[in-house]
Amino acid sequence: MNIAPTFAAAAALLLSAGAAVAAFPEKPIQVVVGFPGGAGADASTRALLAAVTDITRLAFVVDNRAGAGGIIAANHVAKAAPDGYTLLNASSSIMAVAPLLHKDLGYQPLRDFAPVAHVANHTVVLLASSSFPASTLGELIQLARKQPGKITYATPGVATTFHLTGEWLNQLAGISLVNVPYKNIGQALTDVSAGRVPLVMNGIVITRPFVRDGKLKIIAVGSDKREAKTENAPTFAETHAGMVPPFFQGIYAPAKTPPDVLSFLSRAFLETLKPCAIPRQSENSMPWVSKRSPAHPRN
Template sequence: MKRQSLAAVLLALTFAFHGGEAASQTGEAYPTRPVKIVVTLAAGGSSDIISRLFAQKLSDQLKQPFLVENRPGAQSIIGADHVAKSAPDGYTLLSANTSILTIHPSLYSKLPYDPQRDFAPISMLVRQGTVLVAVSSLPVRSVKELIALARAEPGKLNYATPGNATPFHLTGELLKSQAGIEWVHVPYKGFTPAFADLLTGRVQTTIMPVLDVLPHVKSGKLRPLVYTGFERHALLPDVPTTAEAGIKNAESISFFALVAPRGTPREIIARLNAEITKIKAEPDVRRRLRQEFGVEVGMDSLEGFEAFLREEVVKWAKVVKASGIKVE
């Protein structure tokens, strides 16, 4: 009897140990301690504030702190590399932007990580297209008229961006290629000087986030011509998308996403994806994101997001190669 009792106890302990291990592996017990979310830009910017919004919501839902840690530097490479080399246990995550996940592989030959190999997507948090605007003195009222003018006067039209090799620069090169026009890129060091020269007519057009140009559109100083999202923007409902304007395959989406080191248990990824999907469904969250940041919530499907990332890497690689863009 004693041997049977001992055997029963050992069996129960073995089951309890492996059962607990299984629970942790399936994500049911996750998280059991604080989770760090690395943001690759400085505190106070839109990526930081949006990341903190989701972090607080996750903390409330999962009953463990989700803490934002800012690791800026080297065009976001420092923070991204830190997460890529972290333990794949679900306790170090990355708030990643478009450049980290889809553009950097084509721009940097010695990138210390491979986004496709080293990161496991969790969820696209938010997304937005950009809007092409022209200074009001330019005699065009639509993107079709802009294209016609560019073809009539090759090399005379230009567009300003906040910098070389930025997503805005790549978007301009994509539009130029798909529209079949000559369009001179004028890079600036940030949004402020680009806007200053645009509003004084030194440059003619620019590609920017909707919220940045909206005040100038309302004042009549800038004229919106086309939006690069898949559907029209809620704040500029009369502005057509590139597809509606007849420019095929010219969509350009910027996004923030949550990713984990590759090898993180799939069950943890699925748990986080499900919780974030709940957050994105909240009307107050959607309203705040649109009104304060001009962004919409990202797609919910994990498989769809993974496929989107693969397609974007290929798309931007073609743009970089065709345009000859190089990092300065």
Template sequence: MSTVSRRSALRILAGSSVLAPAVVRAQDSFPSRPVTMIVPFPAGGPTDVTARVLADKLSGVIGHPVVVDNRAGASGNVAAQIAARATPDGYTLFFGTGGTHGANPALFKNPGYDPIKSFAPVAWATTSPNIVVVNPEFPARTLAELIALAKANPGKYNAAAPGHGSTPHMAGELFKVAAGINILHVSYRGSGPALNDVVAGHVPIMFDGVPSSLPLVQTGKLRALALTSLERLSTAPDIPTIAETIPGFEADGWFAVYAPAGTPEPVVTSLNLAVNRALPEAKARYAELGVVTVGGSPEKLAARVESEVRKWSDLVARTGLRGEN
């Protein structure tokens, strides 16, 4: 939407009784001050890394700082609740995940928000595979060897994941069902602490996001066994996919930008345009991290949320998984 058409839309809204005059004036100059982007996991993990790359480029697009605010807790539910209750003026955004807007509504009886009703979709930002990594001393050197070990020793091996209900955790649960194995998932408050324990050998296996694990694979501190995407990454062509062993397996991680429900449509439109302008500028950095930019309309993101909620609801119904507050 051009500047002229956006202002025209605002003038139409200003003449209606739907919006208070103060809100209309705020929209007309949007954005006029820094924007906060709430991130539901601690600094250093894949969610945080991915969010900060986008926040940096988005700051340049809108001409004001986009400040990352990490609010970890309850598998992302704490941050989602804070974001959902924020003033719907476009100055508080939420960097949601496949956990907060896919798995959590199925895992938690009352997560404190509704992934569809509590938020206004802005734009689907990125997608990236999850990755299965192991400590270099772990005996399995391939995914097939890991499956064989787990079948021979049911319940013996632990696998770390960054948060109960996170996309890596859910990818791990889906993998267990698909492979017919029993490994115990241990959830951590973010990727950082979990990776520390895997590197130290306290936990042998981890399901993680690519951005936080790939650098440790490249330096030899971890060994990568497989990716959860259907195809290999161009930036890491030597890492096979789970689908090469279990045909059709797919459980990627994805991130998106939301505003609180009730945010005026012209503001959502402005934010969507800004995110879609920022993503190409972040593409090269994301490629280094094994992340693919997506972009598109709010409607495209809304459809993704609906499909992910269905997917993970089916898995939860099948396995009896429950959330951990």
């Protein structure tokens, strides 16, 4: 049996694959975000990509595909060509929470995605309008017990990390705060600032300017200790031990993306995520950058 043609074909395939990887990228890389422009996820993504571009000269385009708490964006990327040109910026809401709550999600994180980089650990923050009568978590709990089912809090959607944090607080405190899901978290922050909705659960990135302008006040934060980046505000855990909601952010590619392309992308992001590489102007949008190897992040 003459196996020379088989070896020749295999060699040609390897050479063509190597050439394809060597040429990557030949065009801008699209990063899909499951929330509208101006949302915390959008702001942190743009800050990260600007930093990556500064260091690597790679070109990126942000594609905002808002809806269903990021599920629409995740499904879009899961079905995209596995060529490295379509990536997903996803949080724990998409990769950890949604799969537990939806039977027919349309995607499975471990099956449909290849991790590129763990980007950051963010902090969940519960805030109130400046005119809200409660200023601490203890005061809020007392007020909520007197008004069961009547105090609402805004979130970016049902089954997000923020919604589940609210339900977790309800369970631990024996209260019944009511979730009001918004498609546009910017509108939610406007409504809470105006007192139309008393509370909002979100991340510190997008809410910090409202706090510093005196429009919102922090009731509690989801970190394990008080930190300057969250205005040294009290934590949920100070009232309810162990209440530290996991809230991570990562970059993912479609499954079956070539390993060499994944490695190239991972190196680009992880090199940028070195603390000394983050531009000072990006710190507010990327408060807890994390340098990890490409693996499905777990807290």
